[in-house]
Amino acid sequence: MTNKNDESQILEVNTRFYQALGTRDLELMGTVFVHDDRAGCMHPGWVMLQGWEAIRQSWENVFDPQDQLEIKLHNLSVEIEGDVAWVTCIQELTYIKRDPIMMNVSVSTNIFEKNESEWKMVIHQASPLPMSAQEESEENNLQ
Amino acid sequence: MTNKNDESQILEVNTRFYQALGTRDLELMGTVFVHDDRAGCMHPGWVMLQGWEAIRQSWENVFDPQDQLEIKLHNLSVEIEGDVAWVTCIQELTYIKRDPIMMNVSVSTNIFEKNESEWKMVIHQASPLPMSAQEESEENNLQ
Numbered sequence: 524m525t526n527k528n529d530e531s532q533i534l535e536v537n538t539r540f541y542q543a544l545g546t547r548d549l550e551l552m553g554t555v556f557v558h559d560d561r562a563g564c565m566h567p568g569w570v571m572l573q574g575w576e577a578i579r580q581s582w583e584n585v586f587d588p589q590d591q592l593e594i595k596l597h598n599l600s601v602e603i604e605g606d607v608a609w610v611t612c613i614q615e616l617t618y619i620k621r622d623p624i625m626m627n628v629s630v631s632t633n634i635f636e637k638n639e640s641e642w643k644m645v646i647h648q649a650s651p652l653p654m655s656a657q658e659e660s661e662e663n664n665l666q
Numbered sequence: 667m668t669n670k671n672d673e674s675q676i677l678e679v680n681t682r683f684y685q686a687l688g689t690r691d692l693e694l695m696g697t698v699f700v701h702d703d704r705a706g707c708m709h710p711g712w713v714m715l716q717g718w719e720a721i722r723q724s725w726e727n728v729f730d731p732q733d734q735l736e737i738k739l740h741n742l743s744v745e746i747e748g749d750v751a752w753v754t755c756i757q758e759l760t761y762i763k764r765d766p767i768m769m770n771v772s773v774s775t776n777i778f779e780k781n782e783s784e785w786k787m788v789i790h791q792a793s794p795l796p797m798s799a800q801e802e803s804e805e806n807n808l809q
Contacts, residue, residue: 561745563754563775565793571741571754571773598714602704602788604779607750609789611706611714630714632706632775632791636747645745646752648775650708650793 530601532642533608533635540633540644541594541614547586553579557636557643565648567629593617606637614649628652673744675785676751676778683776683787684737684757690729696722700779700786708791710772736760749780757792771795 536555543552556562562575572578599612610633618625629649635642679698686695699705705718715721742755753776761768772792778785 563743565773565775568794568796570795571756573741573743598716600706600716604750605748607747609777611789613714630708630791632708632777632789634752634775634777646754646775648773648791648793650710650791652713653711 529603529608529637529642533601533603533610536635536642536644537610537612537633540647541596544616545592545594547588547590547592549579549582549586552582555644557638557645561645563646563648565650567627567649567651589620590618591620593619608635608637608642609633610635613652672746672751672780672785676744676746676753679778679785679787680753680755680776683790684739687759688735688737690731690733690735692722692725692729695725698787700781700788704788706789706791708793710770710792710794732763733761734763736762751778751780751785752776753778756795 539551540555542548543555556575556578558575560574562573562578564572564578564581566572566581572581594617595615597613597615599610601610602608612631612633614629614631616627616629618627628651630652631647631649633644633648634646636645637643682694683698685691686698699718699721701718703717705716705721707715707721707724709715709724715724737760738758740756740758742753744753745751755774755776757772757774759770759772761770771794773795774790774792776787776791777789779788780786
């Protein structure tokens with residue numbers, strides 16, 4: 524079922540999502556999500572934001588260009604079924620401009636759909652991962 | 667795009683998932699998930715379990731028939747695109763047999779796919795929700 528072209532486009536949108544998150548770029552984030560009520564976003568320890576307008580507003584409130592992040596993705600997997608795809612990964616966010624530097628490691632599921640040949644994110648959900656669990660996961664990678 | 671028959675089948679599998687979780691019924695849970703490596707499960711505060719065998723094993727380790735749960739779902743939404751669907755909801759788990767009684771409120775995304783006319787769960791991800799956020803969400807329901 525996997526089309527290499529679709530897979531590279533999905534990974535490009537997924538990368539763009541983390542780039543927008545890391546550089547606090549609301550305009551770039553606007554190119555990632557579908558702009559309707561089905562868009563959903565669950566940040567770690569947060570309510571479910573439903574609809575693009577609520578998601579956009581929440582990022583407008585917190586995006587500070589001085590607060591850049593370095594983001595690393597681990598255990599990335601892509602599944603494509605027709606016009607829907609989902610990416611699961613472990614996202615490691617480092618808030619490099621904060622003092623002290625903060626880290627946030629989460630498991631995330633990102634759902635994408637294809638509209639007129641373009642893939643867009645519909646759902647982003649990130650769940651906090653305890654640090655010990657992340658180490659275990661990295662060890663599993665080495666086996 | 668929504669087919670009423672598909673929607674009711676998806677909701678039935680979604681309900682069966684929570685029934686299996688609540689009654690600690692591993693056999694019933696086995697009828698919910700796809701039985702391959704794409705199956706994924708992220709419990710609140712836990713690693714990502716990849717593949718049905720890892721998921722089954724984790725439940726075999728923790729399922730105790732004496733530890734029944736009452737489960738309520740809020741803010742349930744279903745989206746169907748071809749042979750893939752995703753359900754988002756707030757899941758309220760009450761461990762009624764524990765002393766003191768424990769509660770766990772999470773936001774969850776469940777991804778389903780249709781194989782030979784039967785819908786199966788591929789991904790379950792639940793993120794812990796702070797209690798204050800849950801109250802806010804319930805207030806929003808009343809508006």
